[in-house]
Amino acid sequence: MSHDLSLALPTFAGLEEVLAAEATELGLTSVEAGRRVVTARGDRTLLYRANLELRTAVRVLLSIDRFTVTHEQSLYDRLRAINWRPYLPVEGSLFVDVVDPGGWFRNTHFIAQLTKDAIVDQFRDKYQARPSVDKSNPDLRINLRIHGRGEVDLSLDSSGDGLHRRGYRRRTGEAPINEVLAAGLLGLAGYRGEQPLVDPMCGSGTILAEAALLATHRAPGLLRSFGFERWPDFDRAEWATVRQAALNRIRTAPYPILGGDIDGVAVAISRATLDRAGVLPSVRLEESPFAALDPPTSDVPGLLVTNPPYELRLQTGRIEEFYAEIGDTLKQRWPGYTAWLVSANPAAVKRVGLRSARKIPVMNGPVEARFVRYDLYRGSAED
Numbered sequence: 001m002s003h004d005l006s007l008a009l010p011t012f013a014g015l016e017e018v019l020a021a022e023a024t025e026l027g028l029t030s031v032e033a034g035r036r037v038v039t040a041r042g043d044r045t046l047l048y049r050a051n052l053e054l055r056t057a058v059r060v061l062l063s064i065d066r067f068t069v070t071h072e073q074s075l076y077d078r079l080r081a082i083n084w085r086p087y088l089p090v091e092g093s094l095f096v097d098v099v100d101p102g103g104w105f106r107n108t109h110f111i112a113q114l115t116k117d118a119i120v121d122q123f124r125d126k127y128q129a130r131p132s133v134d135k136s137n138p139d140l141r142i143n144l145r146i147h148g149r150g151e152v153d154l155s156l157d158s159s160g161d162g163l164h165r166r167g168y169r170r171r172t173g174e175a176p177i178n179e180v181l182a183a184g185l186l187g188l189a190g191y192r193g194e195q196p197l198v199d200p201m202c203g204s205g206t207i208l209a210e211a212a213l214l215a216t217h218r219a220p221g222l223l224r225s226f227g228f229e230r231w232p233d234f235d236r237a238e239w240a241t242v243r244q245a246a247l248n249r250i251r252t253a254p255y256p257i258l259g260g261d262i263d264g265v266a267v268a269i270s271r272a273t274l275d276r277a278g279v280l281p282s283v284r285l286e287e288s289p290f291a292a293l294d295p296p297t298s299d300v301p302g303l304l305v306t307n308p309p310y311e312l313r314l315q316t317g318r319i320e321e322f323y324a325e326i327g328d329t330l331k332q333r334w335p336g337y338t339a340w341l342v343s344a345n346p347a348a349v350k351r352v353g354l355r356s357a358r359k360i361p362v363m364n365g366p367v368e369a370r371f372v373r374y375d376l377y378r379g380s381a382e383d
């Protein structure tokens, strides 16, 4: 089948290259990393697979038109001229998301309303019946992205709920990291599941869950449903084949995955999360302060990826001293490891007192953070 579908994969700032690599590996073509988005081409099978398997995409948008409008009426006219029937049953439900980063239209809410009106008016005229609006569970989510001076990218949202909703999370700890960001951090750290992985401050276990999904070659979307399953052209047999192929790829994690947290409640939440994700047998959990956690033994150099408290969201007091203790523990107890800390507290990170090998800016929701790498050589150097 030819790659006649044009896809846009929004992601987090800083994860574009990781997602582009994933998209290429999946088999998408014309893959290009943009700002918080990767564009690519594929066929319907790859659209299904992108939703099921990509770890660092926030959603998978199917572009259906691109045009320039001069004002609101011309947007309405243009949208009304599109035949919507192939995308939506006459009495189906829809929801419209508008993204207008440059603020070209004054009121995105109004633009969403206008888009909905253009579609509903077309159905009423043609079929004397109209689709309804449903914010939480529509048959069709439509996405309008406005660029520069009235350029509109019109897409169907094939994901429905954002792809970070893996379906493994019920309860969280105090400051959970987004699932897509956790997968992206593991990607930036070069984790492929072929070495030991430790998160010694695991909170509700997001980094561990994403690492274990990756290490076991488990598709992140196996526990949930997607928007495209409600589309009129949904190919149930093809979807069953895609899911089965993903299930057939699952393997046992070849190297240890270890999680620790000082807080027993966090450990219990992590256990429940990992269990729902289907990866609990691949992960060892310990209720332990980082300073007392023993590195797993392995002949392959290990990776430590963690999101320590940074006081912005967790009040631990003495935060800078705590980071200095993290540095001491890394130096004394984790030689041979590569450690990555994600933190939004740069003053505290300085107190780690080890030479950083890389610093990558990332966004944890609205919070600007740094992802910092330390190579812990045997007999590690200080700054």
Ligand SMILES: C[S@@+](CC[C@H](N)C(=O)[O-])C[C@H]1O[C@@H](n2cnc3c(N)ncnc32)[C@H](O)[C@@H]1O
Pocket: 172, 173, 175, 176, 177, 178, 200, 201, 202, 203, 204, 205, 206, 207, 260, 261, 262, 263, 266, 288, 289, 290, 291, 307, 308, 309, 310, 314
């Ligand atoms: C920001 S949260 C981690 C959130 C996690 N990434 C998630 O997605 O849920 C930091 C965690 O560090 C734990 N913690 C604080 N001090 C610790 C210590 N000395 N040793 C181990 N864990 C610690 C806290 O209990 C908390 O769960």
